[in-house]
Amino acid sequence: MGSLRVAVTQAEPVWLDLAGSVQKTCNLIVEAAKGGAKLIAFPECWVPGYPPWIWYVPGTHPIDFEFNVKYSMNALVVDSPEMKQICAAAGENSIVVVLGFTERGETGSLYISQAIISLKGELLMHRRKIKPTHMERTVFGDGSGNDLKNVVEIDFGGDVGKVKIGCLNCWEHTWPLLKYHTYSQGEVIHISSWPPLQPPPADDAPGMWSMSDAGTRTLAQAYAIEGGGFVLLSSMVFTEKGVETFRMEGNPLFAKGGGYSAAIAPDGRLITKPLGRPDEEGIVYADLDLTKVIANRSFTDVVGHYSRPDLLWLGYDDEQKEVKRKAVAVRGDA
Secondary structure (H helix, E strand, C coil): CCEEEEEEEECCCCCCCHHHHHHHHHHHHHHHHHCCCCEEECCCCCECCCCHHHCCCCCCCCCCHHHHHHHHHCCECCCCHHHHHHHHHHHHCCCEEEEEEEEECCCCCEEEEEEEECCCCCEEEEEECCCCCHHHHHCECCCCHHHHCCEEEEECCCCCCEEEEEEEEHHHHHCHHHHHHHHCCCCCEEEEECCCEECCCCCCCCCCHHHEHHHHHHHHHHHHHHHCCEEEEECCCECHHHHHHHCCCCCHHHCCEECCCEEECCCCCECCCCCCCCCCCEEEEEEEECHHHHHHHCCCCCCCCCCCCCCCCCCCCCCCCCCCCCCCCCCCCC
16 A cells, blocks of 8 residues: 545535536546545535525524425436536546535435545445434435445555545444444545534534534544544535525524535544635645555454454344335225
8 A cells, every 4th residue: 555645625516506516526626636636525415515504593594495496406316417527527537536415316305425436437336325414304315225335445556556435424423333334344545524514612502512613523533543544524615605595694503614624544633734714615635645554453453353243243234225116906896
């Protein structure tokens, strides 16, 4: 294993605009490749942006069905020209893309999804968030068995060779069993995708520290320490444009800012410096010395020598559960 240069995005999507968000995605892919990166990470629901209006706070704005309709119409379909456009940008620039997006399924239901696209522009993996968090359940559906298969192996060639890359969304990082299942797939680089993040609330203020930028960083650093791999934390920027688009003025959950993208080493230390401001758009670059994974796991490998499978073990079911249709003949009495 050698050194791999990666790019972690901290940017604002083109809100409620599929074509605009896809084009901005492609532009960032080109920029990251020019910066020497061979992997780029995007936030949760990057295309076409995270839906802030679902976190309704009395006194801010009413629930708006117009947003639901427009959001659904601008969601990304996996087998679509827009996804092919992103895949083509990855292939043309020889860079792995880990994309967070809102997916519209075949029947119109929405899902919080992620995709990993290869250096050649192949869609290697597509997954859905296992359980949307709290108010997200008013918009998004659940994932299923296939979505546990969230780690893929990519051959970067040269002295880097084959590297296993995985991803989870947002508060999936609070699930001990889901995290352990991801570690058990041999993950070396983990992409942790998040919406806009806010500073911690004051001691006497409502809100949850665990949902703040500091809480998120803590979860990401704990993930690195437990899993013994690198973590790329990508979060979304929320500027005045977002506030105006969604009429969020005065909503404490979505104040201007939101960006806290970073790279974290296998021992939990931050190895990048933040951009100048939380509302600043840009790319955070890091050069990952992959031998650090080997060094760290020689001390603690929670799915290897530092485990006790004779005492504790993980059970899972990765069979996909689909809606089943069956015609039933109904006979009348003779």
